Amino acid sequence: MHYGLGLPIGRPENLTDWARRADDGPFRTLGLLDRLVYDNPEPLVALAVLAGATTRVRLQTEVLLAPLREPALLAKQAATLDRLSGGRFTLGLGVGGRADDHQATGTDPRHRGRRLDEQMARMRRIWSGAEPIGPAPARPGGPEVLFGAFADAALRRVARWGDGFLCAAPPQWAGELFTKVERFWAEEARDGSPRMVAQVNVALGPESTVDDARAAILHYYAFTGDYARQTAERMLTTPEQVREAAKHFADLGADELVLYCWGTDPDQVERLADVVS
Template structure:
């Protein structure tokens, strides 16, 4: 199983340090969350900066709320980062659930799932080199593969997970091991039902904080604020892993479920957590 670092969103200026430390350690990916009405860095711009500071690690959006964005521009942005990073972009996509994000972007919360499917059809056509339409030509640059960057889909409902098979992407599960297995099975079933060869890449996401009580409290405050809108902040905080033994247990559980990668999301701002996690997984 591979491992990645989910970058803290509260201190954008510090992310270069986090990225360089992860690049030097046993990590394979850098991940960034997405919101519009929040003080997080915009993921594609931030990962573009981090691409220039790294050479090896994947650059993953986890997940980019695609319905907030215009599809032809998103296709161009993703293809640009894909080419300039040497194919390291992984485009994790989801629909989001915050009404204020959609108010700010002028999009309709109620139709976000249908909009994502329409966006995927447009982006795949553009990445393959087709013109935008009868009165508008192709939109480059061309990504390294005709089908575009690798895509992951986040979600919990069967209709959302079925995009894994329909569009040929991997699955990102922000779920505890106790119920992630069923989600993994649904993603694999979608893959097989749509006649895909091989298997989807399965990425598990866990929230961690390793360090002093002050660091853990900092992480809890940041994470609690981020998830306050959901009404489930306390539940999310209860699942935060704060000891090496908890993290080792989760690694074994996800490995037994067949996860291909495990992303450690850090809400605490101390970058020394990268080395602490490296000691556990190294």
């Protein structure tokens, strides 16, 4: 099983330092989340900068809120980033759940799932060369696409349009989601198997680092009420917890586990590298 590193959003000016450290190994992927009405860096722009600061590690949106964006431009941006990074880009997509994000873009959150399906159909056409919108991506047919999802209709989207599943559920819930994705994949008569990528929230180090990370989670998920508290409480804060979660996901057949950091101290890279090496 590979390991990825999720990047904090609190200090965007430090992300190149995180990326250069991670590029030395052992991480396979750098992930970055997406929101619009929030004080976070725009992920495609940020990952383009990080692509230029690295040579090995992959770059991944985790997840990009596609329904907020126009599909032709998104297809062009994704293909450009895939091409300029030498095929190191993974487009993780989701529908989002914040009404203020949709209000800011004038999109209707009630139809975000249907809009994402329509967007994927258009982007696949563009990436295949059926429309004269370039550049062609480094990966034939478009960059790798993962979907973050929980509901059955969204999980089926993995099989219909994607290359794999991005699972942000706790280990005890993930097995059922993995099983559903595999079943939908078979029902869609897809070749091979979906790539399974899991994600857990982490912060290692002194108490101040852990407290800052919990505060960041509580602020980010404040609109969810009790879910924010539960998410902060589930954050992994010791090497033993990280190793236990890694073993659980490996036993479930995960191809990769992304350790999403909420603390802004770049030393998190080395602390986590020591745990998973």
